[in-house]
Amino acid sequence: MKTKNSKNTLSRRDFLKSSAVGALGAVIAPSLITTGCSSSDEKKYPKAVVPELLPQAPDGRPLKAGLIGCGGRGTGAAVNFRDAGNGLTVTMLADIFPDKLDACRKTLKGKGIEVTDENCFLGFDAYKKVIDSDVDVVLLCTPPAFRAQEFAYAVEKGKHVFLEKPCAVDPVGARSILKSAKIAEQKGLSVISGTIRRSQRDCIETYRRVAEGAIGDIVSAQVIRNGGTLWHKKRQPEWNDMEYLMRNWPNFCCVSGDMPTEQFIHEIDMMSWFLGDKKPQRAIGYGGRQRRVSGDVYDFFSIQYIYDNGMRTNCASRQIDGCDNELSVMVYGTKGSTNCFDTIYNPDGTVAWQYPKPAPEDPDQTWAVKDPYVQEHIRLVTAIRNNEPLNDAETHVQSVLMAIMGRMAAYTGKSVTWDELIASDLKITLDQYEFGPIPGGLNEVVPKPGTDSGNEQA
Numbered sequence: 001m002k003t004k005n006s007k008n009t010l011s012r013r014d015f016l017k018s019s020a021v022g023a024l025g026a027v028i029a030p031s032l033i034t035t036g037c038s039s040s041d042e043k044k045y046p047k048a049v050v051p052e053l054l055p056q057a058p059d060g061r062p063l064k065a066g067l068i069g070c071g072g073r074g075t076g077a078a079v080n081f082r083d084a085g086n087g088l089t090v091t092m093l094a095d096i097f098p099d100k101l102d103a104c105r106k107t108l109k110g111k112g113i114e115v116t117d118e119n120c121f122l123g124f125d126a127y128k129k130v131i132d133s134d135v136d137v138v139l140l141c142t143p144p145a146f147r148a149q150e151f152a153y154a155v156e157k158g159k160h161v162f163l164e165k166p167c168a169v170d171p172v173g174a175r176s177i178l179k180s181a182k183i184a185e186q187k188g189l190s191v192i193s194g195t196i197r198r199s200q201r202d203c204i205e206t207y208r209r210v211a212e213g214a215i216g217d218i219v220s221a222q223v224i225r226n227g228g229t230l231w232h233k234k235r236q237p238e239w240n241d242m243e244y245l246m247r248n249w250p251n252f253c254c255v256s257g258d259m260p261t262e263q264f265i266h267e268i269d270m271m272s273w274f275l276g277d278k279k280p281q282r283a284i285g286y287g288g289r290q291r292r293v294s295g296d297v298y299d300f301f302s303i304q305y306i307y308d309n310g311m312r313t314n315c316a317s318r319q320i321d322g323c324d325n326e327l328s329v330m331v332y333g334t335k336g337s338t339n340c341f342d343t344i345y346n347p348d349g350t351v352a353w354q355y356p357k358p359a360p361e362d363p364d365q366t367w368a369v370k371d372p373y374v375q376e377h378i379r380l381v382t383a384i385r386n387n388e389p390l391n392d393a394e395t396h397v398q399s400v401l402m403a404i405m406g407r408m409a410a411y412t413g414k415s416v417t418w419d420e421l422i423a424s425d426l427k428i429t430l431d432q433y434e435f436g437p438i439p440g441g442l443n444e445v446v447p448k449p450g451t452d453s454g455n456e457q458a
Contacts, residue, residue, distance in 0.1 A: 045213035050204050055370065057085030057378045060385030065137040066092030066130035068150060069164075070104035074141030076373065077162060077194075078104070079111050081139060084377035092119045092133050094126035095142075096246060124433045131157050137380070138162070143246070144169050144262065145255040145429045148176040155180045158187060160384055162377065163393060164194040166265045166400045169257030172427040174397050174404070181393035190389050192380040193396035195269045199379055200372035202342040202355040203270070209353065210274055214344050215333030218275055221313040222330045223267045229321045230263075232294045241438040251295025253407075254428050254443075258297040260403040260410075264317040267329050268406075269399035271313060274331045274340050277395055280305035280313075280402060282417040285409030289446050291320050296444050303406030315406065413449025 067078045067090055078090045090108065093115050095101040101122065105115055121129040127150050131138055138154045139162045140147055147167050154161050161184070168174040184191050197203045210218075233248040249255040256262040272278070287301040300318040307313075329340040338344045342355035356367050370378075383390035401421060408426075409416045430438070 045211065048208045048211035050208050051199070051379060053199070053201050053204070053370070053375055054378055054382060057088075057381035058385055059086050062087040062089070063136045063381060063384065064089055064091045064134065065139055065162075066090070066094070066133060066135035067104070067139045067141065068094045068127045068130055069140065069142030069146075070095040070100045071141065073164065074139065075104045075107050077139045077141050077164065077377075078108060078113065080371075080373045081137070081162070081377045081381075082111070082113055083374050084381050088381065089113060090139075091115060092121075092130040092135055094121045094130045096122065096124055096126070098122060128153060131159055136160060136384070140164055143249045143255045144257055145173075145249075146433075148173040148180075151177055152180045155184045155187070155189060158189065160190045160380065161192075162194070162380060163191055163396065165269075165396065166257060166261040166403065167193065167393065167396050168400050168404075169253070169255070169261055170404060170426050170428045171401070171421060171424040173429065174401050175422075177393060177397050181391060181397070184393070185389070185391050188387075188389050189391070190380055190383040191391045191393050192376050192383075193392050194376065195266065195392075195396055195399065196372040196376060197266065197270045197340075198273060198392070198395075199376040201367070201369045201375070202357060203340060205355055206338055206340060206342055206344065207274055209344060210331065210333070210338055210340075211276070214336065214353070215331070215338055216335030218331055218333045219311060220332045221271050221275065221315075222328070222332075223271050223313070223315040224326050224328050225264050225267050225317040226323065226326045227319055228325070229291065229299070230259075230319050232292070234294070240436050241442045242433065242435045245438065245442060248294055251292065251297055252443075253295075253297050254430055256297065257404065257428075258407050259299070259317055259319060260301055260303065260407045261400055263319075264301070264315070265399060265403050267317075267327070268315060268403050269396075270329045270340055271315065271331065272399050272402060273395070274329075274338070275313070277398060278307060279398065279418050280405070281308045282306050282415050283402075283405045283409045284415050285406045286413075286449075287407075287410035294444065296446055298410065298446070301406065301410050303410065305402065305406070411447040411449065 065081050067074050070093055082088050082090060090113050093101055093104060101120055108115060131154050137160045140150050141164045142150065144166045151161060151163060167177045181191060230250055232251050235244045245252055245255060250262060283303055283305050285301060285303040287298040289298050292299045299320055302316040305313045331338050331340055336344060336346050336352055343351060344353040346352045358365055358368055379390060405416050405421045
C-alpha cells in the first residue's frame, strides 16, 4: 500500500470526487482508494457506512437550546451548539449553583449569546423548568449521576437531546437511558452523544478502512489514558454534605462513576467502535489509590476485557502528577495495526496509510478536521432540520456499561460477566439530592478488593 507521500497517491480533491456519498452517510469506494484489500477481502469485509460530516449544519428553521449544567463542559457545549450553523441560539440555563450559572452567562455573553434573568433557573429541579420551556433542544451537561432522569424527562416532553458522556454511572441508570432512547426513537427525536471520536473526521476515515479489512481480522487492543491528577475542591466550613459532594463531584463515585466512566469512557468507546461494538463476555480489573486527597474514587485502573472468541483487550488509565503521560488506542489485526486516530501500520511497524490532514496554509482544506465538539452538534442540527432522526444512545450505553463493568471488577477484585452486568440491580446514585446533611453521612471510604468494603457502593 502506498503512503500519503507516494507520487501515485490520489490527491485529497481527487479522493473527494471519487467518493460515493449516500443520503444517510458517506461511503468511500475501496476500488478507487487502495486500502490493501484483495477482492476476496472485499467479500469478507463489506463496505462500511460512516456518517457524512458537513462543514456546518444546513440552514433551516431557527432552533433554540436549553443548557442544563453550567460548568465548563456545559458552557463549551452551548457555544459548540451555536457554532454548528445559522439560526441557532441558547435561551435557557439551569444549574444548582448561582456562581456556576453566573460564570456561564458571562462567558456566553462574551461569545454573543445573552440569556435573560427570567430564563435562568437554580435548583436540583431546575432542569424541568428548562425542558418545560419552548426550547427545541436540551443540552444535558450536569454530572452524570443526573443524566438518566433528565434524559427521561426531556424525551417525555418531546425534546431533541445532546447527551453528554457518560450517560450513566450504574446498570440501573444505563437501562433507564436505553428505555428513554427507545421512546425517543418512536417519537422521531434526535439524540447525539458526547462520544466525540465518532464525530471526528480523521478517526472516522481510519475506522472505515479498518472495518473494510485494512488490518485484517482484529485480534487484540491496547488502550492507555495516563494524565495528571484531576481537580478537587477542599471542603469549606460553610459547606454542608451535599454542597461539598456537588462541588467536588468528580471525586465521588456516586456522582461521577469514577475514572472509567467519567473520562476513560472516550478511549473505551473508541476501542469498542473499532472492534465493531462487540460486547465483551467478561472483565477483570485492578486499581487503587495512591495520591488522591478527597472522595472515594481510585486514581489508577487496569481493565482486561475478554470476548467470546478468546480475544483479550487491555485498558489502563492513571491520573497522578509527576508521571509520564500517554493517550493511545492501538488495535491489532492479522495484517497490521492502527492507532485509531489517523494511521494504519504494516505488520513490521512501517506506515501503510496516514490521514491526509492539510497544513493550515494549504489552499485545499477538503480533509481538514473540524473540531469534533462542534461536529457532533452539526450532526444533531442536520438530523433535526432534514427530518432524518439520528439516535446513537445505544452505542453510548454499551460503552458506558463496559466502563462500569471494569470499575466493578476493579472494586471487587472479581471477574464480572456481561450477563451479570446487564441483570444487575446496582444503583450507586443517591435516592435524593437536596442541600443539607446526607443521611448516613458522606462516604469517603475507598473500595478494598477482596473484602466486603470492596463491593460496589450500593
